[in-house]
Amino acid sequence: MESRPNALVMWMGWMGIALGLLLSLAGLPASGAQAPADWRGGAGPVAFVTHIVADPADSNFLLIFLVNSARRNPDQTQTLQGETVTTWAPYFSVDGGQTWQPASNDLAEARPIFLAMFSGEEGVTAWVGTETRGLWRSDNRGRTWRPASMPDMARQRAVGMTQDARGRLHLLTVETTRYPATHLYTSRDGVLWSHRQIQTYQDAPQAAVAGILADPFDPNRLYITTFGGLLVTEDAGFTWKRVHLPLPEGADPAGRVVLAADTTQRGRLFLVRRGKDASGRYALISFRSLDGGLTWQRLPTRLTFSPGVNPDAVPIPFSLRLDPLKREQLLLATSTGLWRSPDGGVSWLAAGADLAGPSVLDVLFDARRKGVWIAIGAGGVWRTETGGTSWRPIIQGLPATGHIRALARLAGDRGPVLALNGGLIPQDELTHPLWRSTDGGESWTPAMRGLEGARVRQLIAHPALPDTAFALTETGIARTDNGGLAWLQRDLEGYPLSIAADPTGPRVYVGVGQGLLFSPDRGDTWRQVFAGGSVVAVTVDAAGIPFLAAYGDGGALTLWRGESNGGNWQSVGPLPVQGAVTLQAHPQQPSLLALTSPWQGLWVTVDGGRQWDRRDGGIPAPARWRGGVAETPDAPNILTLFMDPDTGAWWAGRDGGGVYHSLNNGARWEDANEDMGDTLILSFARGPDGLLAGTANGGVFQRGEGLDAPAPPPQVDVRIEILWPHDFAPVTAASQANLGLRLYRARSLESPPCAWTPNVDVWGARDAEPLRRLGLADQRNVEGHPFPFWTMNDLDVTWANDPDHQLIYLARVTPGLAESHGSVWVHAADARTRQPHPPQPQGLAPAGAAELDGRILVVWPHDEAGRYAPPDEAPLANITAALFQRETLLTLQPEDLPDRVWLIGALDNQIGRRLAVGKPRQVEAHGLRYTLYDFNDIDVSLARDPTHRWAFWLEAPGADLASNVWIHGSNARTIAPRMTEPITACQP
Secondary structure, three states: OOOOOOHHHHHHHHHHHHHHHHHHHHOOOOOOOOOOOEEEOOOOOOOEEEEEEEEOOEEEEEEEEEEEEEEEOOOOOEOOOOEEEEEEEEEEEOOOOOOOEEOOOOOOOOOEEEEEEEEEOOEEEEEEEEOOOOEEEEOOOOOOOEEOOOOOOOOEEEEEEEEOOOOOEEEEEEEOOOOOOEEEEEEOOOOOOEEEEEEOOOOOHHHOEEEEEEOOOOOOOEEEEEOOOEEEEOOOOOOOEEEOOOOOOOOOOOEEEEEEEOOOOOOOEEEEEEEEOOOOOEEEEEEEEOOOOOOOEEOOOEEEOOOOOOOOOOOOEEEEEEOOOOOOOEEEEEOOEEEEEOOOOOEEEEOOHHHEOOOEEEEEEOOOOOOOEEEEEEOEEEEEOOOOOOOEEOOOOOOOOOOEEEEEEOOOOOOOEEEEEOOOOOOOOOOOOEEEEOOOOOOOEEOOOOOOOOOEEEEEEOOOOOOOEEEEEOOEEEEEOOOOOOOEEEEOOOOEEEEEEOOOOOOEEEEEOOEEEEEOOOOOOOEEEEOOOEEEEEEEOOOOOEEEEEEOOOOOEEEEEOOOOOOOOEEEEEOOOOOOOEEEEOOOOOOOEEEEOOOOOEEEEOOOOOOOEEOOOOOOOOOEEEOOEEEOOOOOOEEEEEEOOOOOOEEEEEOOOOEEEEOOOOOOOEEOOOOOOOOOEEEEEEEOOEEEEEEOOOOEEEEEOOOOOOOOOOEEEEEEEEEEEHHHOOOOOOOEEEEEEEEEEOOOOOOOOOOOOOOEEEEEEEOOOOOEEEEEOEEEEEOOEEEEEEEEEEEEOHHHHOOOOEEEEEEEEOOOOOEEEEOEEEEEOOOOOOOOOOOOOOEEOOOOOOEEEEEEEEEEEEOOOOOEOOOOOOOEEEEEEEEEEOOOOEEOOHHHOOOOOEEEEEEOOOOOEEEEEOEEEEEEEOOEEEEEEEEEEEEOHHHHOOOOOEEEEEEOOOOEEEEOOEEEOOOOOOOOOOOOOOOOOOOO
16 A cells, blocks of 8 residues: 655655755855954055155165055046046155155155155255156155245156265256257255256157266266166266167167166266167166276176076166175166176176065165165065065055955965955056965065066966966966965967866866867966857856857857866857956856856856846946946946855945945845945955955955954044036136045045044135134945045035135034144135235223134235245245134233144145244234234245245134135145045055
């Protein structure tokens, strides 16, 4: 007799099958994963350090420039498709680079070309030559910067600067015109400069100047390096000789040249040149001169490449230095690392394995300690105390500036993490750095040995092979088998577009412009296995089945499926999106693929591509900007997708800012941005201690439990970045305007924490009246997550329609939250302050007046002899001010006067700083006895240049003081500056 199954059991069985089917269709993992609580940034890495100089009187004092960039939408959110804004920020160290601090934000709008420090009669002065903003100087080790008063610099690029044996300064410039001439400026004191034209425009590479160097013995002998050779003067620049180097027969006369002078032997110079030989291949050649550069000897120049270094990458020289404590030893900073010559340029060796590979831009010797060198370049700052045998990064205090386009955690027990930089390259000859971390992202070291000359575009870890990773280059691939310590490059047929590794074995696939290449043995051998189009994406699922996306002859994007041996490719069907797609396989579930394309969302298939579903619900689509117009897209732009093999969670980074995670394979997404503001996330990896996220301008962020949030800064700089009249109306016609501002940590370009939401007050004044509070600025946010940019919209600016009137704006953090310093914006057709009849006191205020108005009554420009001079001629000015009860002209009782009144000054768009303390002066007039404050002999010489102006106002510590703002200059309008960009992402 047949037994019949229990009905409940049958029902439960059928429900289990149905539930399993639903779970499969939805792609739900077997168990959920709970996300940890917090993000933390700031652990590095530091990307590009472009300049370094040491104080000639104190080798422990170092000054450097960091560079970073971001792309911004008009609403100031970040994007990968907007205009790139680049920023440089100076940092200083007083302990030989062990720790660093921000130096200044006075140069926020300048691009530095050179950085120098020279001793003079007045002490040590730092100099910065810029691309378009002339020459700048600092007399206090970089804390404040002022433009040098030099004529005709508006259309010149400052190329280099040197100091001769008599202490004279020589500045080399090139015009920024179509047919540029070359100029030399000479000064004894850095104030008065004489000018000579060196050469007119010449259409030849050898005439392009690159740098200038003074002879250490002969004060009238100067050297100018060109793109291929050398110019020499023996009469301080009046006449020049073009020196021809003894090149090999048939060599190209053009080439990159660097020069060094021996400070211990008169006339001895060293020169290194990179150029093409007769066969068209690049070669590096050393030269030596014993007669001050008039004749040269070509040296054998033997380069010994360390094991694992690519011998085909001929170094591009950036700087050449002679060891002051070991006169035959030269150091050469190059695009492929740091090289050392122990014999005056005859033989060259790598200066330590740690700096093999990354681009090194410059190196300094410690003149008092043998074997102590500091190097900078692509990847940060490094220090050796052993003459180069070992190096360590010295970046404590420097902000993380990496643009981490890819992260890869290598297989194995606590395998290292590799990070690939992307984004801005500040110099064409540089390559993006690749870093290695063995402590979960807490510290980073270069991982470039063997990648010399390679431009890495993609980075993947091989999931089946411990310590193995692949880098996709412009000519093929590179592989490491030892966790990134060394790489082996291999060229491939076709232009590489995509790469994938098989999680079940050593197989590797590379998509190229003409098909797909397959390697069964981790890249040792290759063969073409697909020729059906341009393979823009390739992936391998958990069962070892490869999939590719290819554009065929008709332009359609099609999904293809192969077999684990790389063959038997079959068309699955058209893909639901077009464009620059990415294709990714689930690490554990076969046939589950994810597909993204810019502004087309996330698509998922669970059956190997036969059916696709949109899976970005919960990820909002931000505005997509085209020019100045915001569009509402149908889908978000997913920048990166990570399927965590450890937890089963999915993570996504979105254009416009935002991080999202899903616990059900993309069926539903939740906001996980927390306190990251507008930071763009470009990559993810599971580190040994938690999730890592690669950002667009803030290095690597870490996610974990119980992480401390960064503290708000005690002092901030509030910079008004833009005041935009609606519809781009001129000042005389505009009725409304929008104002935008940023907050920075004091004297820096570092943003405050993302989640800090202080009240920021905007103040405005009409003409010479005291500032009045207009209201609170609104902080911008990404889907409710704030970031450090504030706006105040629809300001009434009709007062400035009259050319005789001005509107002046300044912003501050509400008192009690942080000490605040600000910049001034003047909106006017003629912004000069004109006050022919200063207001006169009308009486004494009642005792106890607490709310005060400060009024600058007169700014009297004069010459050194105390005679009146107009603003375009006056070097000095006397300033007189008075304090009144708020909204009156009643002067204060003596007991209500503040202890100290400061004159604040801001040059152009800089942040206002304290210039002088007022000297109280008792006055009897109009039947009253009251106090005035004098600030005499204030240096206003820079305002003689019509491109500069000063803004002055008053502050009194501990007092509720609202001051007027006096604008001094021959053309005092705020010339719309380039909006500054933070040097790093705001910190969560």
